[in-house]
Amino acid sequence: MPELPEVEVLRRSLEPWLVGDRLAAVTVREPRLRESVDREALRALAGLPITALERRAKYLLIHLEGAGERAGHTLVVHLGMSGSLTVTEAGEAAGDEAGAAAGPKHEHVVFALASGRRLRFRDPRRFGLVFTVPTERLPDDRHFAHLGVEPLATSDPPGEGVTGAVLEAAAEGRRGPVKTFLMDARVVVGVGNIYASEALFRAGIHPGRSVARIATRRWQRLAEAVRAVLQEAITQGGTTLADFFDGEGRRGYFQVSLSVYGREGEPCPRCGSRPIRKIVQANRSTFYCPGCQR
DNA sequence: CGTAGACCCTGCGCGC
């Protein structure tokens, strides 16, 4: 479900609700996510203030202040394909307060906050992740250690985002189609199946083209397209195809701006003549215009 | 070493 824009929209929507509050209690109803949830590790964070929300790749980072001699910890959430994270007000029942055993279907982890609010993690397919890491060890954690460049420019650690030079250098000595290359998190993070197709369409590059056969100028176009499509999607609140909602339950609107994804058979929005084609690469659907993309 | 494919899991929409 969520790619970089959706996680960033979620982060921004949750930030004002969470920062300044404290984690009070943690309920793990179903620990069997992509990796088993460590109940005790989560409970050990009870009482700690939430200091900041950050995003790295498609991971949401909830930073918690250290207590006494203890260093700060970070609560990490990944939504996988079907995850959602929402805040509810104190007393705003999601159907679980009375009979705390069951809870709404697929609501696997609930964080009670000192304010009485609750942060609820729901994930039907259970491809998501919830875990904790000492904040100072975050860069070395196996989930983060091998990640590539953040595609969007950042000021916090200064970064200019993904550039043509970054892509071209990463492609050196590699083979394979550019679409799967774009989705390789060791190269650039946050670009999933929707935005890979969209960025290639904007750049006019065929998704099946080998990375060994892309000139410098086109790498630049592609990097620009990646940044532009992700940035616009964030501005539109993300893409809600079926079940993406931000921390307050709001839908995204970028799906109406998608040029090719999910539009097989429709006329290309650029040339107006050729129908959008769908192919399968690495077991994932890819959409493109056979006329505009070479 | 890199790349291709299978796999984890549940729900939904479609054709019959």
Added chain:
DNA sequence: TGCGCGCAGGGTCTAC
């Protein structure tokens, strides 16, 4: 109405 099939925005592991 019911059933089976294919498909879904994630990442990782294995086999070549």
